[in-house]
Amino acid sequence: MAALEVQDIHKSFLIPAVKLDTVREHILQSFKWRMYLNHRRELRVLNGVSFSVRAGETLGIMGRNASGKSTLLKIITGIYRPDQGAVRCALPITPILDLGVGWNPELDATDNICLLGTVMGLTLRELKTAKDEILEFAGLGEFARLELKHYSSGMAMRLAYSVAFRAVRGILILDEVFAVGDMEFKEKCYARYEEIRRAGHTVLMVSHTPTDIARFCDRAILLEGGRIVREGSGPDIADAYVRSLTGEKCP
Amino acid sequence: MEYPLNRKSAAPHPNGAYLPGLIWTLIRTDFKTRYHGTLGGYLWALVKPLTMFAVLYSVFSILFAMDAYYALNLIIGLFLYDFFSESTKTGFMSLKEKSFLLIKTKFPSWVVVLTSVSSACITAMIFSTAVCVYIAVFKRPLSLLEIGCFSLYLLLFLAIIIGISLAGSVLFLRYRDINQIWELLIQAGFFFTPIIYPLDIIPHKFHFFLYAWLPTAVIQFSRSVLVQGVIPSATAHLMLLGSAAVVLFSGAALYVRLAPRSLERL
Numbered sequence: 001m002a003a004l005e006v007q008d009i010h011k012s013f014l015i016p017a018v019k020l021d022t023v024r025e026h027i028l029q030s031f032k033w034r035m036y037l038n039h040r041r042e043l044r045v046l047n048g049v050s051f052s053v054r055a056g057e058t059l060g061i062m063g064r065n066a067s068g069k070s071t072l073l074k075i076i077t078g079i080y081r082p083d084q085g086a087v088r089c090a091l092p093i094t095p096i097l098d099l100g101v102g103w104n105p106e107l108d109a110t111d112n113i114c115l116l117g118t119v120m121g122l123t124l125r126e127l128k129t130a131k132d133e134i135l136e137f138a139g140l141g142e143f144a145r146l147e148l149k150h151y152s153s154g155m156a157m158r159l160a161y162s163v164a165f166r167a168v169r170g171i172l173i174l175d176e177v178f179a180v181g182d183m184e185f186k187e188k189c190y191a192r193y194e195e196i197r198r199a200g201h202t203v204l205m206v207s208h209t210p211t212d213i214a215r216f217c218d219r220a221i222l223l224e225g226g227r228i229v230r231e232g233s234g235p236d237i238a239d240a241y242v243r244s245l246t247g248e249k250c251p
Numbered sequence: 252m253e254y255p256l257n258r259k260s261a262a263p264h265p266n267g268a269y270l271p272g273l274i275w276t277l278i279r280t281d282f283k284t285r286y287h288g289t290l291g292g293y294l295w296a297l298v299k300p301l302t303m304f305a306v307l308y309s310v311f312s313i314l315f316a317m318d319a320y321y322a323l324n325l326i327i328g329l330f331l332y333d334f335f336s337e338s339t340k341t342g343f344m345s346l347k348e349k350s351f352l353l354i355k356t357k358f359p360s361w362v363v364v365l366t367s368v369s370s371a372c373i374t375a376m377i378f379s380t381a382v383c384v385y386i387a388v389f390k391r392p393l394s395l396l397e398i399g400c401f402s403l404y405l406l407l408f409l410a411i412i413i414g415i416s417l418a419g420s421v422l423f424l425r426y427r428d429i430n431q432i433w434e435l436l437i438q439a440g441f442f443f444t445p446i447i448y449p450l451d452i453i454p455h456k457f458h459f460f461l462y463a464w465l466p467t468a469v470i471q472f473s474r475s476v477l478v479q480g481v482i483p484s485a486t487a488h489l490m491l492l493g494s495a496a497v498v499l500f501s502g503a504a505l506y507v508r509l510a511p512r513s514l515e516r517l
Contacts, residue, residue: 013515022428077357081511093357101355106284114276119356124272 001090003055003202004076004171009085011046011071011226045071046082047226053171055090058203060217060234062210062241068226069206073097073175076204091170091202094120096177100160105149109140112148113163120167130166137188138162158185165192171202178212210238273358277366285370300378304330304385320478323386327477328446328470330378335412335466336437338371342416343423343430350517360510361503364420368412379405386477397476400483404476407495408469414495414502421509424516440464445471465494 046068053059063069074080076087077095102119103112113134117127135141138158148156161177178189193216197203207213213220217234222241230240286295304326311322345367346353346360353360379401387393422429444467445453453461461467468491475481 021426023426023432024428026426074354079354079357080515095355095357098355102352104280104284106287107280111280111283115280118269118273118276119352119358121269121358122272123269124275127272 001055002052002088003057003090004053004204005086005088006052006072006076007050007086007088009046009049009072009075009082009087010044011068011075011080011082012042012044015041015043045226046075048085049223049226049228050085051221051228051231053202053204055202056197056200057219058197058205058217058234060213060220060237061204061206061223062208062213062220062237063223064244067223069223070097070175072223073173073204073206077173089171092121093171093173094164094168095173095175096164097173097175099157099164099177103148103156103160106147108145108147109135109151109159110144112159116160116163117167120164121169122167134159134162134166137166137192139185154182154185161185161189165189165196168196168201171204172196174203174205174207176207178207178209210242213241214238270359270362274362274366277362278369281366281370282373296373297377300330300374301381304378304381308385323382323390323478324449324474325447327382327474328444330375330382331408331470331473332441332444332446332466334371334375334378335408335469336441338368338412339415339419339437340430340434341367341371342412343419343433345416346420346424346513346517353514354517360514361417361506364416364506365413368409368416372409375405382477390478391480393477394480396482397480400476401473403488404469404473404491407491408466410495410499411465411469414499417502417506421506421513424513425509440466443467465491465498468494 049068049072051059061069061072071080073095074097075082076089077093077097078087079095100116102116104115107115110131113131114124114127117130117134118124122130132141135144138155138161140155140159143151143155148159151159164177178186197216203216205213205217214235217237220232220234220237221228222230222237222244224244230237232240282293282296286293289295291298307326307329308322311325315321315325342364345364348367349363352358353363383393383398383401419429419433443461443464445461450458450461450467450471462471468487472483472487472491475483
């Protein structure tokens with residue numbers, strides 16, 4: 001059964017040569033609409049991307065900067081709308097596109113757990129029981145009442161990671177989130193991630209780290225210029241990505 | 252201890268089950284941040300509107316001693332207009348202010364607009380209670396019907412504010428000076444609304460135009476039930492109800508139409 005189906009996704013952004021942000025600018029430009037139309041450049045970010053992910057499968061997405069990875073994830077998540085094509089999800093999506101998004105540095109860890117947890121779809125009842133587990137996983141139990149502005153960036157990331165991985169439902173979407181904490185915490189995260197996979201969650205993982213894609217992904221795709229240029233196993237795509245960076249030809 | 256998985260993960264997300272918690276958390280943390288680290292803490296939320304009421308009432312009671320109700324009418328007008336002005340201005344900027352959340356996570360963006368008016372709502376509730384208590388203790392007893400009517404006007408005012416905020420918040424992402432235009436309108440609207448002058452000095456044939464600016468209706472109706480003890484007619488109530496519904500639904504319709512694409516402009 002396909003948990004996620006992405007069909008022929010196209011997405012472009014219009015980049016105006018003259019940026020129109022205000023009512024005044026719009027009115028003035030409307031008098032010279034020909035010039036306005038001629039001075040817009042279409043930036044095609046995704047150009048017919050299609051793939052499907054089976055339930056319980058982990059799909060890796062690799063590609064250079066500006067190859068369309070983040071836009072693709074935002075379309076799958078529902079933050080952006082595609083110009084053409086469709087996304088079909090059989091399960092709810094938990095996006096982790098950035099760690100610690102929405103943190104309030106003036107509040108303590110407990111309040112921030114509530115803030116981030118509810119944003120990520122946890123109910124207050126779920127959070128009531130999850131708070132202690134989240135703090136324990138992050139190893140920050142004794143700092144529960146400390147305001148986040150006094151946390152080191154590593155501590156804040158550990159907390160963010162713990163909240164995000166507690167909120168996982170259905171399909172998990174990860175965008176470059178494994179680069180956190182020290183080695184000990186990283187191993188803890190990897191173990192947690194394996195737990196999520198074993199529990200049968202479907203995962204979509206974007207990463208620039210070939211070892212992560214090779215280690216965790218059943219399958220992967222390589223994006224280039226908004227198109228899928230290669231599909232294969234995790235190690236195969238990780239290898240192809242490295243070759244694309246060094247200019248070597250793929251076998 | 253094992254870090255547990257979300258056991259409901261195989262089932263679809265409970266339809267919006269997290270939304271009440273999200274709304275409550277956004278309101279609570281916003282309120283907490285506002286008074287965080289201050290000496291008076293949450294007491295400021297209480298002290299500020301009460302002090303404003305006491306100072307305004309004392310000053311205007313002395314300045315306009317000949318008219319026993321002028322000060323009270325003025326204060327009700329000022330506070331309701333301030334509620335309208337502050338909350339719509341915050342509402343216009345709400346999506347932009349929370350853009351860091353909206354482009355990285357997926358939850359209904361209208362929640363952000365809705366919660367942005369919470370702070371002004373809390374102040375309005377405290378101020379309303381103070382005004383009602385003052386009138387009941389020092390002027391005349393208020394009936395439950397009068398308090399109920401006043402509460403209804405506040406609710407309808409909130410619906411109008413939410414409608415305007417929904418429309419304004421998405422329009423702001425397209426036209427970045429729309430908040431400046433709105434501020435000018437609000438300023439002009441202050442003098443268009445009978446706040447510092449009584450409605451009676453305007454010829455009756457122009458009243459319709461004044462009432463078309465909805466804060467006028469809410470302010471006049473509130474003064475009527477609280478100060479004069481007169482309940483406006485059923486027709487007047489229906490017109491206010493209809494106007495509030497039109498503003499709310501128009502704002503929501505514009506929001507639904509523009510919001511999905513507008514988020515790309517954040």
